[in-house]
Each structure stands twice: as structure tokens, then as C-alpha cells.
Amino acid sequence: MADRPVTCTLSDEALLAGLGSGDPGAAAAFVDRFQRRVFGMTLSVLQDRQAAEEAAQEAFVRAWRHSSTYDPRKGTVAAWLLMIARNVSINMLPSHRSYPVDPGMLRELQDPVPSQGPDGQLAPVSEPMRKALMRLPAEQRRVLVLAVFYGYTAREMSEQDETPVGTVKTRIRAALMRLRSELGVSDEW
Amino acid sequence: MGCDRVRELVAELAIGIADGRERDAAMRHAVTCPDCRQLVCELSAVVDDLLLLAPSHEPPPGFTAETVARIFPPSPGFTAETVARIFPQPAARHRRVSWPAARHVLPNRRWLPRLAAAASIVAALALGAGAVYQGTSSDRQLAASYRAVLAQGHGSFFVAAPLRGPAGTVGTVFGYQGRPSWLFATVHLPHSSGQRFAVQLITRDGRDVPAGSVVLGGANQAWGAQIPVDLTTLTQLRFVAASGQITMVANLNASSPWGPG
Numbered sequence: 001m002a003d004r005p006v007t008c009t010l011s012d013e014a015l016l017a018g019l020g021s022g023d024p025g026a027a028a029a030f031v032d033r034f035q036r037r038v039f040g041m042t043l044s045v046l047q048d049r050q051a052a053e054e055a056a057q058e059a060f061v062r063a064w065r066h067s068s069t070y071d072p073r074k075g076t077v078a079a080w081l082l083m084i085a086r087n088v089s090i091n092m093l094p095s096h097r098s099y100p101v102d103p104g105m106l107r108e109l110q111d112p113v114p115s116q117g118p119d120g121q122l123a124p125v126s127e128p129m130r131k132a133l134m135r136l137p138a139e140q141r142r143v144l145v146l147a148v149f150y151g152y153t154a155r156e157m158s159e160q161d162e163t164p165v166g167t168v169k170t171r172i173r174a175a176l177m178r179l180r181s182e183l184g185v186s187d188e189w
Numbered sequence: 190m191g192c193d194r195v196r197e198l199v200a201e202l203a204i205g206i207a208d209g210r211e212r213d214a215a216m217r218h219a220v221t222c223p224d225c226r227q228l229v230c231e232l233s234a235v236v237d238d239l240l241l242l243a244p245s246h247e248p249p250p251g252f253t254a255e256t257v258a259r260i261f262p263p264s265p266g267f268t269a270e271t272v273a274r275i276f277p278q279p280a281a282r283h284r285r286v287s288w289p290a291a292r293h294v295l296p297n298r299r300w301l302p303r304l305a306a307a308a309s310i311v312a313a314l315a316l317g318a319g320a321v322y323q324g325t326s327s328d329r330q331l332a333a334s335y336r337a338v339l340a341q342g343h344g345s346f347f348v349a350a351p352l353r354g355p356a357g358t359v360g361t362v363f364g365y366q367g368r369p370s371w372l373f374a375t376v377h378l379p380h381s382s383g384q385r386f387a388v389q390l391i392t393r394d395g396r397d398v399p400a401g402s403v404v405l406g407g408a409n410q411a412w413g414a415q416i417p418v419d420l421t422t423l424t425q426l427r428f429v430a431a432s433g434q435i436t437m438v439a440n441l442n443a444s445s446p447w448g449p450g
Contacts (some may be wrong), residue, residue, distance in 0.1 A: 035252055036245035074233070083205075109244075155208075160399060
């Protein structure tokens with residue numbers, strides 16, 4: 001079977017610019033390039049394929065609408081888009097969502113080789129980051145994942161886990177600072 | 190708010206879960222404090238990298254086409270009917286489809302609008318290519334336009350072929366080579382009630398790949414499915430009646446993808 005044809009070697013930024021300019025070709029290429037990651041994000045948060053598809057489409061629509069606000073100095077297109085996808089997904093979660101004691105995202109991240117699209121869409125930083133995340137103390141790792149991927153606030157986690165809010169805040173901060181510290185010495189990986 | 194308080198909140202700021210009032214106060218401070226601003230930026234970068242860990246999952250078939258159609262909606266009159274008009278083959282009059290036995294190939298009816306949307310997108314692009322041709326009468330430009338169509342379709346190709354029955358052409362088959370590849374057939378059958386057909390894909394090496402079954406006729410005048418093989422390996426799409434008779438056949442000459450086989 002023919003493998004995936006190479007149709008576009010434009011940078012992520014160029015495709016985003018094309019999307020923003022209203023070029024359907026660029027839009028198709030942009031969606032094609034990021035659809036697995038965006039759908040993966042929305043599916044991980046929503047745990048429902050139909051809702052995840054709706055959220056993923058909405059994320060691309062918002063990316064198109066707000067493409068002019070993307071600032072490459074503040075991060076990659078992928079991270080910007082995934083943040084949009086995360087926010088859309090969180091907004092779509094039911095108000096009475098069940099609190100994930102054992103977040104599905106956390107289980108998936110324990111995989112030594114994270115799920116990866118057929119086109120190898122995994123940023124080089126991901127594996128060191130995943131390892132660093134897995135080295136965090138379990139309680140820090142859990143609250144960080146709940147905050148970053150599911151949008152839980154420190155107060156919400158405090159109430160659900162019956163843990164002082166200050167403790168939750170400290171765990172989140174300690175986790176993020178430690179990741180920053182570890183990834184700041186990336187030459188050692 | 191001072192540096193100490195901002196540094197207590199900095200992780201929540203970077204993640205985007207800080208309380209609104211605290212966030213506003215902290216950001217006002219960060220605007221005037223380079224050190225705090227730098228820390229927020231660095232932790233935001235860590236959060237960005239964390240988001241990149243989100244596992245990839247294959248979206249449903251037709252996702253790209255549907256999404257692009259949502260961003261750039263087709264013109265009001267541009268529907269699956271338009272597809273049939275663009276390709277000068279007998280068009281279907283109905284679009285409802287029934288494929289109860291084909292669910293292992295086609296999980297649910299949500300596929301049909303996906304396939305129709307995908308066909309519409311590709312056909313819309315083909316229409317654009319046609320417009321270029323009309324305006325320039327240039328074969329070279331037409332070829333370039335079709336290459337653009339291919340690019341829109343993710344570097345794959347799109348074919349159309351007549352679906353023939355014993356009495357002549359009874360419909361049109363559209364095929365798309367991509368991720369995934371799919372076939373979509375529209376028919377114009379006079380039967381007052383539907384008739385069940387087994388759908389078969391015949392490959393170049395003579396294999397018969399079942400693609401479920403469908404009731405066609407009456408209100409059901411279309412069939413569509415993702416195909417489990419490369420479109421270039423197919424020579425025929427067959428609809429086989431319960432009696433075993435091959436009732437309708439489309440020749441898919443994918444080695445010459447721009448014309449019916």
C-alpha cells in the first residue's frame with residue numbers, strides 16, 4: 001500500500017499563516033498535519049469520540065479565527081493549537097463531570113513510547129519531558145496532569161481530594177519548577 | 190501584589206488555572222517585573238511541552254474534509270447533488286443509505302455525510318480547477334489545477350467511474366485514495382423496494398475483498414464505505430445480488446485515475 005504521500009513541506013507557521021489568510025489548501029494541510037494530535041488531546045480529556053471530534057473541529061475553527069494572535073516567540077504552533085484544543089475540551093466537559101481519581105491521560109503517559117501518529121508527530125522534547133514527568137513524586141505528577149490537561153484548579157482538587165488547598169498549590173508549583181529545572185539541563189539527556 | 194505572592198501563583202498562572210482576580214493582579218505585577226515575567230514565561234514553556242505529550246489518536250474518517258468545510262463552508266447550493274452534476278454521470282436522486290450488514294466496514298451512518306462532505310470538498314476543488322480551465326483553455330493550467338486538487342486531498346487522487354448494470358449505467362462510483370481511502374456510490378435504481386446486495390472489491394491480484402452489504406433501491410440510493418485496501422489495487426467494485434448474480438459493476442482503473450475505467 002502506498003505510504004502517506006508527501007504533499008507539503010511548509011513549516012507549521014507557514015501553514016498557519018495560510019490558514020489565516022483563507023487558503024483552503026493550507027487549511028487542509030494544516031488540519032491534516034495536526035489532526036491526530038488535536039484529536040488525541042480532545043479524546044484524552046473528553047473520553048468520548050463524538051465529543052472529541054466536535055471539540056477537535058472547534059479547535060481548528062478557533063485556530064483559523066485567531067491565527068493572527070499566534071506569536072512564534074511564545075511557543076510552537078503545536079503547543080498553541082493543543083492549548084486551544086485543551087481549552088475547548090475543558091469547556092465541553094459536563095459541569096458535573098466525574099473527578100478522575102486515576103486520570104486516563106496519566107495512564108497513557110506511563111507508556112514508554114507514547115502513542116504516536118503514523119507520521120511520527122511527536123516533538124523531540126516529548127520523551128525527555130515524559131521521563132521527567134514520570135520521575136516526579138506520584139502526588140505531584142497527578143495534580144500537575146489534572147491541572148494541565150483537565151483544567152482542574154487547586155481549589156477543586158483540594159475539595160475532591162480532601163487535601164489542604166495550600167498543599168495542592170505547593171505540589172503543582174513544585175512539580176512545574178522541577179520539570180523546568182530538569183529540562184533546563186537537556187544536554188544531559 | 191509583590192514578587193513573593195506572584196511566585197506562589199506562578200505555576201497556576203502558567204497553566205491557566207489561577208483565579209481570575211489573582212491572575213489579573215499577578216499579571217499586572219509581571220508586566221513591571223522582568224524577573225517574575227521571565228519565570229511565568231519559562232513555566233509556560235514547560236506547560237507547552239507538557240501539552241505536547243498528549244497522545245495522538247486517529248480521528249474519524251473524513252475529519253479533515255469536514256473541518257475544512259466547517260471553516261470554509263461550501264456555497265449554499267453545493268451539496269452531494271452538485272458532485273453528480275460536476276461529474277457527468279447519471280446522478281442519484283436520493284442520498285439515504287442503509288448498510289446494516291456493513292458495519293464492520295462502516296461503523297455507523299455518520300459516515301455518509303462524512304463521505305459526502307469529503308466528496309464535496311474534492312469536487313469543489315475540481316470545480317475550481319474546471320473554472321481555471323474554462324478561463325484559460327490551457328491544458329497545462331488544468332493539470333496544475335488538478336495537482337492542486339490532489340494537494341488539497343492530501344496528495345491522493347480522486348476517481349469517478351460509471352456504475353453499470355445489465356441495462357446500462359445505473360450510477361456513479363467515486364473513489365478517494367487517501368487516509369483513509371473510501372468509495373462512495375450513487376445509484377438510480379427503479380425498484381420500488383430495496384434489494385440487498387453484497388459489496389465486493391476486486392483487486393488486481395484477483396482477490397475478492399468483502400465490503401459488507403447494502404440495501405439499494407427505493408429510498409436508498411447510495412452506498413459508501415472506507416475501504417481496507419489501497420485504491421490503486423482495485424479493479425472493480427461489484428454489487429452482487431442474493432442470487433449470486435453480479436448486478437452492478439464499476440471498473441476502477443486507478444492507474445489512470447482521471448478517467449473512468
